[in-house]
Amino acid sequence: MATRVRPSSKRCAVIGGSGFLGRHLVEKLLDRGYSVSVFDIRQSYELPGVTFYQGDLCDKQALLAALKDVSLVFHCASPSPASDRALFERVNIQGTQTVIQACIESGVQRLVLTSSASVVFEGTDIKNGREDLPYAKKPIDYYTKTKIEQEKLVLKACDNQKGFLTVAIRPHGIFGPRDPQLVPILVDTARRGKMKFIIGDGTNLVDFTFVENVVHGHILAAERLRADSPICGKPYHITNDEPILFWDFMSQVLVGLGYPPPRYYLPYSLVYGLALLLWLLSVLLSPLISFKPTFTPMRVALAGTHHYYSCKRAKEDLGYTPVVSLKDAIARTVESYPHLRCEA
Ligand SMILES: NC(=O)C1=CN([C@@H]2O[C@H](COP(=O)(O)OP(=O)(O)OC[C@H]3O[C@@H](n4cnc5c(N)ncnc54)[C@H](OP(=O)(O)O)[C@@H]3O)[C@@H](O)[C@H]2O)C=CC1
Ligand SMILES: CC(C)CCC[C@@H](C)[C@H]1CC[C@H]2C3=C(CC[C@]12C)[C@@]1(C)CCC(=O)C[C@@H]1CC3
Numbered sequence: 001m002a003t004r005v006r007p008s009s010k011r012c013a014v015i016g017g018s019g020f021l022g023r024h025l026v027e028k029l030l031d032r033g034y035s036v037s038v039f040d041i042r043q044s045y046e047l048p049g050v051t052f053y054q055g056d057l058c059d060k061q062a063l064l065a066a067l068k069d070v071s072l073v074f075h076c077a078s079p080s081p082a083s084d085r086a087l088f089e090r091v092n093i094q095g096t097q098t099v100i101q102a103c104i105e106s107g108v109q110r111l112v113l114t115s116s117a118s119v120v121f122e123g124t125d126i127k128n129g130r131e132d133l134p135y136a137k138k139p140i141d142y143y144t145k146t147k148i149e150q151e152k153l154v155l156k157a158c159d160n161q162k163g164f165l166t167v168a169i170r171p172h173g174i175f176g177p178r179d180p181q182l183v184p185i186l187v188d189t190a191r192r193g194k195m196k197f198i199i200g201d202g203t204n205l206v207d208f209t210f211v212e213n214v215v216h217g218h219i220l221a222a223e224r225l226r227a228d229s230p231i232c233g234k235p236y237h238i239t240n241d242e243p244i245l246f247w248d249f250m251s252q253v254l255v256g257l258g259y260p261p262p263r264y265y266l267p268y269s270l271v272y273g274l275a276l277l278l279w280l281l282s283v284l285l286s287p288l289i290s291f292k293p294t295f296t297p298m299r300v301a302l303a304g305t306h307h308y309y310s311c312k313r314a315k316e317d318l319g320y321t322p323v324v325s326l327k328d329a330i331a332r333t334v335e336s337y338p339h340l341r342c343e344a
Contacts, residue, residue, distance in 0.1 A: 010033055010034050010035065011034070011035050011037075011069060011070050011071060011072070012029060012034050012035075012036055012037070012070060012071070012072040012073065012074065012222075013036070013037040013038070013039055013066055013067055013070045013072075013073045013074070014026050014029070014036060014037070014038050014039070014073075014074045014076065015039045015040070015057055015063075015066075015073065015074065015075045015076065015077045015099060016039075016040055016057075016074075016075065016076040016077025016078065016114075017036070017038030017039065017040055017050075017074075017076075018038060018040035018041075018042050018043055018044040018045070018052075019040070019044075019076065019077065020174070020176075020178055020179050020180060020181075020211070021076050021114060021171075021174060021211060021214060021215070022038070022040070022074075022076045022077070023044070023045065023178065024176070024178075024211045024212065024214075024215050025074060025076065025215045025218055025219075026038060026047065026050060027047070028212070028215045028216075028219060029219070030047065030049045030050070032219065035049055035051075036049060036050050036051070037050075037051045037052075037053060037066050037067075037070060038050055038051070038052050038053065039053045039055060039057065039062075039063060039066040039067075039077075040052075040053075040054065040077065041054065041055065041056055041057075041077075042054065053065060053066035056095075057075075057077055057091065057095045057096075057098060057099055058090060058091065058094055058095040058098055059098075060098050060101060060102050060105075063098065063099065063102035064102050064105065064106060067102055067103065067106035067108055068106060070106065070108055071107075071108060071109045071110065072108070072109070072110045072112070072222055073099070073103055073108050073110070073111050073112070074112045074114070074218060074222070075096065075099050075111060075112070075113050075114065075154070076113075076114035076218075077091070077095075078091065078092060078114075078143075078147070079091050079092070079143075080180075080181075081141070081143045081181070081298075082292070083143070084142070085142040088142045088143055088145070088146040089142070089146055091146075092143075092146035092147060092149065092150045093146050093149045093150060093153070096113075096149075096150045096153050096154065097153060099111075100153065100154065100157045103164065104157075104162075104164055108164070109163055109164065109165060110165050110166075110167075110222060110225045111154060111157070111164070111165070111166045111167075112166075112167055112168075112169065112218055112221050112222045112225070113150070113151065113154040113166065113167070113168045113169070114168075114169055114171065114214075114218070115147060115150065115151040115154075115168040115169060115170045115235060116144070116147045116170055116171065116172070117129070117170040117171065117172035117207070117237055117239070117307075117309045118136075118140075118143075118144050118147065118172070118307075119135055119136065119139075119144065119147050119148045119151055119170065119235075120133040120134065120135060120136055121136055121139075121140065121144065121307055122136045122137070122138050122139070122140065123138075123140045123297075123301040123305065124305060125204075125305050125306040125307070126305075126306060126307045126308070126309065127205070127306050127308065128308060128309070128310045129237075129307075129308070129309045129310065130237075130309075130310050130312070130313070131170070131234070131235050131236065131237060131313055135148045135151075135152075136148065140297070140298050140301055141298050151168050151170075151235060154166050154168055155167075155168055155233045155234070155235065156233075158232050158233030160227055160228060160232060163227065165225045165226070165227065165229075165232050165233075166225075166232070166233060167221045167222075167225050167231050167232065167233070167234060167235075167236065168234070168235040168236070169214070169217050169218050169221055169235075169236055169238050170235050170236060170237050170238065170309070171209050171214040171217070171237075171238045171239070172207040172208075172209055172237070172238075172239050172307070172308075172309055173206065173207055173208040173209055174209050174210075174211050174214050175208055175209070175210065175211065175329070175333055176210050176211030176212065176329065176332070176333050176336075177211075177332065177333060177336035177337075178336070179211070179333075182208075183253060183257075183333065183337055183340065184340065185294075186250060186253060186254065187254075187257060187259070187337075187340045188294075189294050190254055190259040190260075190342075191259075192294075194294060194295075195250075195254060195259065195262050196260075196262055196263065196264055197262050197264050197265070197266045197271075198247050198262045198263070198264065198265050198266070199266055199268055199271045199300060199303045199304040200265075200266075200267070200268035200303075200304035200305075201265065202245065202246075202247045202265065203245065204245065204246050204247075204303075204304060204305055204306045204307075205243040205244065205245060205246070205306050205308050206243060206244065206245075206246040206249065206302070206306070206307055206308055207239040207240060207243055207244075207307070207308045207309055208240065208244060208249050208326070209238065209239045209240045210240055210322070210324045210326070210329035210332075210333075212323060212324050212329075213238065213239075213240055213322040213323055213324055213329075214238055216238075216320070216322070216323050217236065217238030217314060217318065217320055218238075220314075220318040220319060220320055221236060221318055224317070224318055224319075230317055231317050231318065234313075234317075236311070236313055236314040236317070236318060236320075237309040237310060237311045237313065237314060238311060238314055238320065239308070239309055239311050239322075240322050240324075240325075240326050240329065241311050241321070241322055242322075242325070242326040243308035244326060246302075246303055246304075247261075247262060247303075249330075250262065252330050253330060253333070253334060256330065256331070256334030257334055257337065257340055257341050257342060258341050258342030258344075259342045268300075268304040271295065271300050271304070272297060272300045272301065272304070274295070275293065275295045275296060275297045275299075275300045276297050278293040278295070279293060279296060279297055
């Protein structure tokens with residue numbers, strides 16, 4: 001009788017490993033002695049010890065090739081937040097179902113999903129939110145709506161009897177070197193002279209999480225995901241555990257890169273109303289002209305409300321503490337973008 005060779009626990013796959021978080025995760029896994037297969041729709045780098053598989057995660061056959069002899073899978077692929085409803089549904093919902101099926105068929109034992117703390121955010125204040133908050137009933141956009149469905153699918157698939165264990169990491173506001181979103185969008189907005197205003201009274205606290213802390217949370221979860229461990233089938237907030245005023249964070253990054261910080265105050269409801277109107281116009285006029293407003297309702301909601309989360313559960317169950325402080329993280333991030341410095 002042929003015996004099935006148990007895959008090495010140091011052999012893993014990172015779905016979405018060409019992206020911002022995925023690549024940082026791959027680099028840390030290599031440091032820790034893992035051999036890594038990356039599955040992604042694009043290949044953005046080459047590294048010794050990494051095998052690339054290029055494909056769409058909705059294609060089970062393509063996934064099966066990448067998951068051969070792999071015991072641990074990290075799923076951190078997602079379309080960018082600016083994508084449309086159909087793409088979010090296809091990749092985050094149907095695609096995640098395909099990932100789960102492919103993992104089970106390949107004999108993968110552990111699946112770590114990158115979810116998002118935003119799965120409980122409805123555009124109103126969250127202060128020190130715990131994991132037992134209900135999922136948003138009115139998610140602020142399709143990204144969030146499909147992240148909720150994705151997390152539910154992965155956590156429900158956790159099955160101790162079958163030896164398929166799952167856990168979800170919920171980071172918030174990831175930033176750091178090579179992030180294609182937060183700092184580049186901020187700088188672009190500043191260069192177009194639109195970063196002069198503080199939305200609301202400027203007192204809202206928010207979590208921004210350095211990418212290396214997010215990676216640390218993922219690896220702790222993977223290494224503690226064992227049969228009958230209390231973490232099976234649960235979500236975990238991973239943050240820097242140092243909530244900061246949204247506008248202080250923005251100002252520190254801007255000033256670090258040589259741009260003036262925002263100084264003038266605008267009422268939250270006025271800006272939110274304008275953002276809604278612009279969004280509506282962009283949808284109505286889309287057959288004629290295409291424009292993407294900078295101040296989307298989602299960004300305004302994130303810029304003008306409290307949204308910070310407790311990572312007590314991660315501390316207790318995973319032994320998590322951030323490895324890089326917010327101060328050092330901001331300094332390292334600013335240094336990593338010399339090409340985005342103000343030239344004037
Ligand atoms: N950035 C943040 O602040 C936060 C992010 N998250 C979550 O973290 C994860 C990683 O985010 P981040 O690194 O910022 O995102 P990136 O867009 O940088 O990385 C995602 C990667 O997945 C790839 N991808 C997209 N669709 C598919 C597909 N159908 N098949 C295979 N690969 C695909 C992307 O390719 P391409 O670029 O070509 O689309 C990209 O390489 C995501 O799940 C996101 O929801 C959670 C909380 C906060
Ligand atoms: C134009 C300015 C008012 C704001 C510029 C910064 C924003 C681009 C970022 C501030 C908070 C960020 C954030 C995300 C994306 C980038 C920001 C809006 C996410 C939506 C990314 C995906 C998630 O899962 C949640 C994040 C929350 C914070």
